[in-house]
Amino acid sequence: MTLNTLKIADARDALRKGDVTAVELTEACLAAIDGASALNAFAHRTPEIAMERARAADQRIKAGDAPDLCGIPLGIKDLFCTEGVESQAASHILHDFKPEYESTVSAQLRDAGAVMLGKLNMDEFAMGSSNETSTYGPVVNPWKIDDRSLTPGGSSGGSAAAVAADLCLGATGTDTGGSIRQPAAFTGITGLKPTYGRCSRWGIIAFASSLDQAGPMARDVRDCAIMARAMCGHDPKDSTSADLPVPDFEAMLTGDIRGKTIGIPREYRMDGMPDEIEALWAEGRAMLADAGAKIVDISLPHTKYALPAYYVIAPAEASSNLARYDGVRYGHRARLAQGDGIVEMYEKTRAEGFGAEVKRRVMVGTYVLSAGFYDAYYNRARKVRTLIKRDFEEAFAAGVDAILTPATPSPAFGLGEMTDADPVQMYLNDVFTVTVNLAGLPGIAVPTGLDRQGLPLGLQLIGRPWDEGDLLNTAYALEQAAGFVSKPTKWW
């Protein structure tokens, strides 16, 4: 049985034809998950919920009332609150937290008939690029080229590994600085970060509220389009959620990009960038040109300042958002000593509950927001953010439809290889993706090749705000041209 290797679109068609049942699909995925503990992708398995939803989906399909995702087994990132099921953001401070409510995005997927297989491992509070900050331990990339264990990227590393290893047909991710696109590129799958405001943030554990956005991670562009349609939409419970209609993204996948203008930003050519990334980018450019697009060189002059601006704004928002973890309402509370008061309770609880990277970012955020530094750091970063967004607006105003860049500055690296590096070295993983979050734009990572060692590499396309349909179609054309079909060889 290889039902767990199906694409969402093929599984949907097979379900509707009656060639396969949701129960069979779900059983195949549950068996694959049970056999893949070495990857550590699933932090919490929910086989009972999965089987119950699969049976309900089969009923719905029989009754002829089946949305696209009805009966499709998915993994849900641990950052999404799921009713009655552990939702810990991979943090010890939320140990055993079982929400009494369901996030809007996972509720929409559930209501569309999707089957939740369990909760996916990630970096703690989505802060990390290698999955090594998780309280559950790191996820291991299913791609392997020697005796090293490689990172699947982060923060949505469990989602990426689970999709790449055929443990589920698709997964939810979230992206604050590249957390969907970087792990997608490291594992040879496709990941879409929609426009800020497309997916409701309600019930998704907050990291940096002005940057966080949920999105689909799946085997190809079509599957991402199918998932995105079910995940997006207006939600009165998120005041930044956009009240705009959600188009049928899949119906927009024609592969015809003749006459489209693709921008190549010169500032994304970094010093010390590996030749293979440079070559991949040039190939992508040629593929889109062959498909009939017009390629233009563009300039996004403030690109260099995106990462430093991000590492002011994201920690500042995190320091505020994570203030809620105080040992009072949910999660871990430290054991107190005789005479300890409430301040000791807060300080000990947070010291025990948060990992090193989360503490570092919360404290950096506290510092940049503190009296005397607010203008020098936080306000200045927000002004630079305005300039970064303006760079993109000017490119789009000049007629650019989409922008092509590398997705990551390197292929997947080994777990533990960055342990001794300073934190900034790890932050550089997001150098190509973080601009998109600061500007609120949609971005997608598409696998387009292998490096000479045999590891997947991806390109990123950046689109106009609210035009995910057009972006997905450009990505579809790139996918068709690249013809990437490699899969990791099973070793786990």
Added chain:
Amino acid sequence: MSIDIETARKVAHLARIKVEDDALPALASEFNTILGFIEQLQEVDVDGIEPMVSVEPMRLARRDDVVTDGNQQTKVLSNAPDAREGFFAVPKVVE
């Protein structure tokens, strides 16, 4: 800008994260690495530029000022580390 051990101690306290004295020098050093990276922002000419408030221009939605939720005491308290008699319990705050 350089962060000394006293500043690191103050920031940790403001963030309500207990950091042992012997860990403060390493923490201050990490802060300095990160702040050194952030320092690049001082190069940018931001004269006359408005700080971004909302990434997509949108007016925050308003709703009628009416009660739409409530009466969920059990659910609200269900994950509390210490809940008693319908309240969250904490160490004594006022002597």
